[in-house]
Amino acid sequence: MSRAESLTVRAPSPLWTFGLLRSELVTTFRRWRTLALLGVLAAVPVLVGVAVRIETKGGAPSGRGGDGGGPAFIAQITNNGLFLVFTALAATLPFFLPMAVGVIAGDAVAGEANSGTLRYLLVAPAGRTRLLLTKYVTTIAFCLVATLVVAVSALAVGALLFPLGDLTTISGTQISFADGLGRALLMALVVTGSLTGLAALGLFVSTLTNSGIAAMATTVGLLITVQILDQIPQLHAVQPYLFSHYWLSFADLMREPVYWDDLVKNLELQALYAAVFGSAAWARFTARDITA
Amino acid sequence: MAPYESDDSTNAGEADDLRSGRRKAARYVVPVAVVGVAAATIGLVPALADSGDPSLPKITAQQLIEKIAKSDVQELSGTVKVSTDLGLPNLGGLESGLLSGAAKGRDGSSADPTSKLTELASGTHTLRVAADGQDRQKVSLIESAAEYSLIHNGKDVWGYDSKSNEVYHGTADQAGGKKHKDEVPATPKDFADQALKAADDTTSVTVDGTAQIAGRDAYRLVLKPKHASGTTVGVISIAVDAKTGMPLKFTLTPAGGGAAVVDAGFTQVSFARPAASTFDFTPPKGAKVTEEKDKAGKGGERSHRTAPSQKDLGKSGAPKVIGKGWNSIAVIDSGAKGGIPSSSGKGNLSGFIGSLGDHVSGKFGKGTVFSTRLINALITDDGKVYVGAVTKDALVKAADAGR
Missing domain, CATH: 1.20.5 (Single alpha-helices involved in coiled-coils or other helix-helix interfaces)
Incomplete structure (x- = not known):
C-alpha cells in the first residue's frame, strides 16, 4: 500500500479507495468467523441433497413432498440436480444467508470500534464517507460470495447425487440445461440483491454502537422480528414494505415467461432500504465522536 | 460528498x-x-398514472354487446388478477382443505384441474393466460414459488402442479379442454359471458363512460337488475376493449354494498401470438402422472364443487328454476330428510356446517339458511334446497310458494 504517498497527499487519490477496499476485503474474508459462516452456508445444500437422496433411495419419488411444505422446488430435485440450487437458495434465504450478512454488516463499524482500530483507520486519510462506502461494498461483496457459495455447493452436490439435463420450468415448459444454469446465476444475483437492504440496515445499526456483538445481535434480531411480522396475516397492510416480503420472488425467474412484477418490487424495495439506511448510517457515522 | x-x-x-x-x-x-x-x-405515482378516462366515440349498449359477441380474439397472453370475496366464514386454511379434500378423494392427484381451480373461489389470485386459436390455451395459477398450469394443446389436456410435481393428463375430445375451462370461470371474458347470458329483459344495460384497463382503452358496460328487490346482485360492470371487443375487467358488486364479490381483470394483456413453446408440455422425469378416468360417476359431485358464483348466473342446469332473471331460484330436491346438505357429504362435518347457518321457519316448515355475500341457500328440513343470488326473504317466500 502507498502509505508514504498518502501521508503527503492531503486529498487521497481515487486509487487509494481501491487500496482501502482491497485491504477491507482481505481482512473480512480472512477472518475465521467469515470462513466459518461460509462453511455453514456450503453445508446446507449438502444436507438437503443427502436428505432428499436418502428419502428417495427406494426408487419411489416422494410424490407428496410438495403437499406438506418444505422449501420450494424440493419435489423436483430427484429429476434434476439443478433444482438443488434453487432449493438451497430458497432454504437459506429466509434465515442462514441474512444471518451471515447481519453478522458481517453489524460487525463492520462496531467491530472496529470494539477492537479499538476505528480511530486508526480514520487517522489514515480515508475519510469517514469513504470508509463507510468501503464497508458497505465489502458487505455486498460478502452477500455475493455467500450466495455463490450456496449455489456452487448446491450445484456440485446436485451433479454428484442426481441426474442433470433439460429441466421443466414451474410453468411446465422445458428449457435447456444451459438456459437453466443461466437462470441459476441470475437467481444468485437476485438473491444477492435481496440482501442489500439488510446489509444497509446492519451497517446503520453498526454505526450506532461501539459493541460489535450488540450490533450483530440487533441486526439478526431485527431480521427475525421482520420475518415473524411478515407471517402475521392481520398485518398485511404493512407487509409489502418489510424488506423480506418479496425475497422468495427470485423463484419467479423459473416461470416461463418470467413474471417480473414481484422481482422488480423486491429490487425497488431493497434500493429504498439501502438508500434510507445507507444515508442514515452516513449521517450518524460522519457526525459522531469516535472515542474508540 | x-x-x-x-x-x-x-x-x-x-x-x-x-x-x-x-x-x-x-x-x-x-x-x-x-x-x-x-x-x-x-x-x-398511481394517482398520476391514472391519466383519466380515455375519450372514445359514443356507442350504444346494444352495439357494445354485439361487439363482445363478434369479438374474435384468438391469440392473446396476459396476466389476470381475480379477487373473490363471497363473505364465506374465514376458516383459515380449513376451507381450501375441505374443498380440495372433497375433490381429491383417495386416488386423486393434486394436479387434477377440478381440485385445483376451486381455490379460485376465495381470495385473490394471479393467473396467466395464453391462447393461440381454439386448440391451444394455457391457464396458470401463480403461487408462491410454484405454479399450477392447465395446458390444452390439440387433443391433450395437461395439468401440472409444480409444487408437488404431479401431472394430470386428459384428452380434449373426451373431457374437452373447453369443458375444463368452463368449470371455473377465471378470465374476465368467462365471467362476462356468463353475465350476458343471464341478461334479459329484467336487466338494464347501459354504457357508462370509458376506462383504461391494462393500458388499453375500454368501454364500461354496466348491467343492473331492473327489479332489485329480491336479488343480492347490485351492479355488474364489464370493461370492454374498444378495439377488439374483448372484456378486460369484470366487477360484481353486491346489492348490500361493500367490496366487490368478484373482481377479475387483466393487469397486463397482449394480443400478439404467444410463443409456441408455451403450449408444449412433456411430463418431467419422475413426475407422478394421473390419467383421467371415466368420470361419469363423479359428474354429479363435480357440479356441487363448482364455484357458486356460477350457479346464480342463470346456469342452473337440471334443477327446477322458479322466478325470472336475477330473481330466479334453483330448487333441488335432494330427497334427504334432515335438512343437512347432501353435497357436503362427510357425516362428521354436518354438525359443523349446520352451525354456520341461520335457522328459519315459515309456512314451508323449518330450514336452515346459508348465506354468503352473493348466494343464499335455504335447505328445508324436508330436504329441498333453494339456491339463488337472492335475499333470505326471497328464498323463504319462494319456499312458501313452493308448498
Whole structure:
C-alpha cells in the first residue's frame, strides 16, 4: 500500500479507495468467523441433497413432498440436480444467508470500534464517507460470495447425487440445461440483491454502537422480528414494505415467461432500504465522536 | 460528498459546538428526505398514472354487446388478477382443505384441474393466460414459488402442479379442454359471458363512460337488475376493449354494498401470438402422472364443487328454476330428510356446517339458511334446497310458494 504517498497527499487519490477496499476485503474474508459462516452456508445444500437422496433411495419419488411444505422446488430435485440450487437458495434465504450478512454488516463499524482500530483507520486519510462506502461494498461483496457459495455447493452436490439435463420450468415448459444454469446465476444475483437492504440496515445499526456483538445481535434480531411480522396475516397492510416480503420472488425467474412484477418490487424495495439506511448510517457515522 | 475532516471539532469553542451540532443534526435530513420522497412516490405515482378516462366515440349498449359477441380474439397472453370475496366464514386454511379434500378423494392427484381451480373461489389470485386459436390455451395459477398450469394443446389436456410435481393428463375430445375451462370461470371474458347470458329483459344495460384497463382503452358496460328487490346482485360492470371487443375487467358488486364479490381483470394483456413453446408440455422425469378416468360417476359431485358464483348466473342446469332473471331460484330436491346438505357429504362435518347457518321457519316448515355475500341457500328440513343470488326473504317466500 502507498502509505508514504498518502501521508503527503492531503486529498487521497481515487486509487487509494481501491487500496482501502482491497485491504477491507482481505481482512473480512480472512477472518475465521467469515470462513466459518461460509462453511455453514456450503453445508446446507449438502444436507438437503443427502436428505432428499436418502428419502428417495427406494426408487419411489416422494410424490407428496410438495403437499406438506418444505422449501420450494424440493419435489423436483430427484429429476434434476439443478433444482438443488434453487432449493438451497430458497432454504437459506429466509434465515442462514441474512444471518451471515447481519453478522458481517453489524460487525463492520462496531467491530472496529470494539477492537479499538476505528480511530486508526480514520487517522489514515480515508475519510469517514469513504470508509463507510468501503464497508458497505465489502458487505455486498460478502452477500455475493455467500450466495455463490450456496449455489456452487448446491450445484456440485446436485451433479454428484442426481441426474442433470433439460429441466421443466414451474410453468411446465422445458428449457435447456444451459438456459437453466443461466437462470441459476441470475437467481444468485437476485438473491444477492435481496440482501442489500439488510446489509444497509446492519451497517446503520453498526454505526450506532461501539459493541460489535450488540450490533450483530440487533441486526439478526431485527431480521427475525421482520420475518415473524411478515407471517402475521392481520398485518398485511404493512407487509409489502418489510424488506423480506418479496425475497422468495427470485423463484419467479423459473416461470416461463418470467413474471417480473414481484422481482422488480423486491429490487425497488431493497434500493429504498439501502438508500434510507445507507444515508442514515452516513449521517450518524460522519457526525459522531469516535472515542474508540 | 467531501471527506469529513475528523479533526475540526476537537478544539472547538462553545459557539462552534452549537453550530457543528446543528450541522450534525442537519445530516439526518438526508435519510428523512429519502423516506419522504419514497412515501410521496408510492402515494402519488398511481394517482398520476391514472391519466383519466380515455375519450372514445359514443356507442350504444346494444352495439357494445354485439361487439363482445363478434369479438374474435384468438391469440392473446396476459396476466389476470381475480379477487373473490363471497363473505364465506374465514376458516383459515380449513376451507381450501375441505374443498380440495372433497375433490381429491383417495386416488386423486393434486394436479387434477377440478381440485385445483376451486381455490379460485376465495381470495385473490394471479393467473396467466395464453391462447393461440381454439386448440391451444394455457391457464396458470401463480403461487408462491410454484405454479399450477392447465395446458390444452390439440387433443391433450395437461395439468401440472409444480409444487408437488404431479401431472394430470386428459384428452380434449373426451373431457374437452373447453369443458375444463368452463368449470371455473377465471378470465374476465368467462365471467362476462356468463353475465350476458343471464341478461334479459329484467336487466338494464347501459354504457357508462370509458376506462383504461391494462393500458388499453375500454368501454364500461354496466348491467343492473331492473327489479332489485329480491336479488343480492347490485351492479355488474364489464370493461370492454374498444378495439377488439374483448372484456378486460369484470366487477360484481353486491346489492348490500361493500367490496366487490368478484373482481377479475387483466393487469397486463397482449394480443400478439404467444410463443409456441408455451403450449408444449412433456411430463418431467419422475413426475407422478394421473390419467383421467371415466368420470361419469363423479359428474354429479363435480357440479356441487363448482364455484357458486356460477350457479346464480342463470346456469342452473337440471334443477327446477322458479322466478325470472336475477330473481330466479334453483330448487333441488335432494330427497334427504334432515335438512343437512347432501353435497357436503362427510357425516362428521354436518354438525359443523349446520352451525354456520341461520335457522328459519315459515309456512314451508323449518330450514336452515346459508348465506354468503352473493348466494343464499335455504335447505328445508324436508330436504329441498333453494339456491339463488337472492335475499333470505326471497328464498323463504319462494319456499312458501313452493308448498
